[in-house]
Amino acid sequence: MNILIIDDSRVQRTLIASYVRKFDPTGNIFESATPSDAYAKLRGHPIDLITLDYHLTDTDVTGFDLLETIRELHLNVRIIMITSDLKPQVKEKAIQRGLELIFKPLSIQKIKSFFI
Numbered sequence: 001m002n003i004l005i006i007d008d009s010r011v012q013r014t015l016i017a018s019y020v021r022k023f024d025p026t027g028n029i030f031e032s033a034t035p036s037d038a039y040a041k042l043r044g045h046p047i048d049l050i051t052l053d054y055h056l057t058d059t060d061v062t063g064f065d066l067l068e069t070i071r072e073l074h075l076n077v078r079i080i081m082i083t084s085d086l087k088p089q090v091k092e093k094a095i096q097r098g099l100e101l102i103f104k105p106l107s108i109q110k111i112k113s114f115f116i
Contacts, residue, residue: 001027002046006038006066007053007082012106016051016082019108023115035061035069042070047077049114052099054083054090067097080114082106 001024007013013031020029030045032038035056041047050070054063063081070077081094084104094101102110 001048002030003027003049003051004030004032004038004041004045004047005051006032006035006056006063007051008033008056008058009053012053012082015106016111019106019111020051020115022108023112035059035066038066039069042073042075047075050077050079051102052079052081054081054085064093064097067099 003020003024005013005016005020007016010033013033017029017031020027030041030047032041052063052066056062056066063083067079070079078100080100080102082102082104083090086103091101100114
């Protein structure tokens with residue numbers, strides 16, 4: 001499985017990657033800290049699963065904005081949005097867009113549910 005982790009935090013990307021490797025040790029993990037790097041990886045690699053941070057700091061782009069670009073590329077990929085934002089409208093918007101949602105803080109159990 002090819003997995004793309006999109007998160008501006010190196011700590012979060014490393015944590016997610018370590019959890020994913022426990023459940024898919026032979027998978028290819030790609031990491032992106034910025035929307036532009038994520039676009040390049042999406043165009044350059046066949047991706048099966050994306051973990052997408054909702055708040056991408058230092059940019060005007062949210063995870064929902066990036067989602068629209070992913071959909072414009074006509075990619076049929078499973079997307080899990082990761083957020084610490086507990087506002088009901090964020091959850092509702094994610095569900096309306098067909099996203100799976102994980103709330104921070106992350107745990108191995110939360111990630112495991114997507115691999116079983």
